[in-house]
Amino acid sequence: MNYKNKMISVLYAVVIAVCGLGIAGQAAAGSGVSEVRPLLLAAADVSSANIFNRNLKKPKKHNPPPPEDGIHDTSNEATFSLQAPLEAYKGLPKTTFGNRVDWVKAIDQGLIKPRWDRLDSNEEPFVMDLDIVRPVKASVPDVVFPHRQHTEWLFCSNCHPAIFIPQKGANQINMSAILLGKKCGVCHGKVSFPIETKTCKKCHSKPKPKDWKPPLSEATLKNPWK
Amino acid sequence: MALKNERDLGFKSLLLGVLLTLGLFGVSQPAKAEYADVVINNYADAAGMRPAVFPHWFHRIRFRCKVCHADLGFKFKAGGNKITMAKIIDGQFCGACHNGEVAWSVENCAMCHSGIPGTPTHFHGSTLQRLVAPAYRPLDAKKASKK
Structure with missing residues (x-):
């Protein structure tokens, strides 16, 4: 009896081995995909309701080529011969706002060499390295305005005196004016980096001293019941 | 409806x-086009032409702001320059470079005049446009x- 049982188990083993070999052979022959496919199907069957941020806005596609950007006419043949932004941005430092290119870094690292003169490629810009600190009444960090990055691109007469009077304390600037396209907003929010929560710290970059306290309003100071 | x-x-x-x-x-409307693209439609629609689209990104790779905004006299305002083809052919504004010497010349009408007809003059993706007049x-x- 024992011997018979052993024989049967050996027979089973042989059958299983042969089956295994057969499957392995099939897999080796390339038809093994049928073994993997059920796994993939199972993954695809899982509900898409389980993803993160399901109800949030879909991420926008950035830097679309001209025919897909919504302002170029696709019935115009030349639209298709215009360069796509991403083609030009290859290799340039990235950001997460505006054109998604860090233009200042690109120029500092010599990755782009825009002309300072219409015709002469060798003319150097008139760069002035002077930081202006503007104290801010509110608790946000003070503003540091760097002339260097600006004079890399612009000429003095672009800003002075029409937009900013070149005199200490002569310019009243506030965020509402900037958001409405005045003062810094003449460029920032249109061409240069936009005013977004991601970019606050680019200007508001000098932290307040540790003992800083918000200034008390006149009404508070005059309050007889204080 | x-x-x-x-x-x-x-x-x-x-x-x-x-x-x-x-x-x-x-x-x-979702702002899709490239940041700082300007649509200029002062006269184009009335003249039966597609509005012109100016890509800032393409030009700033080649020129600093100073060249156009200080030397050529472009004001910092979309549509504020009253550019006409007569002025361009005369060598003003775009015509300072788009003359066949620095850049391709004005016979490539559809390269600039490529906007969707009826699009008003605006600065694409500007803060003002997103917040105030979308x-x-x-x-x-x-x-x-x-x-």
Whole structure:
């Protein structure tokens, strides 16, 4: 009896081995995909309701080529011969706002060499390295305005005196004016980096001293019941 | 109304349908075009020409702001320069470079005049446009371009 049982188990083993070999052979022959496919199907069957941020806005596609950007006419043949932004941005430092290119870094690292003169490629810009600190009444960090990055691109007469009077304390600037396209907003929010929560710290970059306290309003100071 | 319109437009203009629906429900249009693209439509529509589209990104790779905004006298205002083809051919504004010497010349009409007809002059993706006046494109703009 024992011997018979052993024989049967050996027979089973042989059958299983042969089956295994057969499957392995099939897999080796390339038809093994049928073994993997059920796994993939199972993954695809899982509900898409389980993803993160399901109800949030879909991420926008950035830097679309001209025919897909919504302002170029696709019935115009030349639209298709215009360069796509991403083609030009290859290799340039990235950001997460505006054109998604860090233009200042690109120029500092010599990755782009825009002309300072219409015709002469060798003319150097008139760069002035002077930081202006503007104290801010509110608790946000003070503003540091760097002339260097600006004079890399612009000429003095672009800003002075029409937009900013070149005199200490002569310019009243506030965020509402900037958001409405005045003062810094003449460029920032249109061409240069936009005013977004991601970019606050680019200007508001000098932290307040540790003992800083918000200034008390006149009404508070005059309050007889204080 | 919105549903009926979408049915009429069919599969190919599904995108327009989506835009229409968005517009009708008061959702601001998604800003898709490249940041700082300027559409200039001071005179183009009236003259039966597509509005011109100026890509800032392409030009700032080649020139610093100073060249156009200080030397050539472009004001910092979309549509504030009153550019006409007569001035361009005369060598002013775009014509300072687009003369066949620095850049391709004015016979390539459709390279600049490539905007969707009826698009008003605006600065694409500007803060002001996003916060204050988001709806800039008439809903039937695409229909008009098909005629």
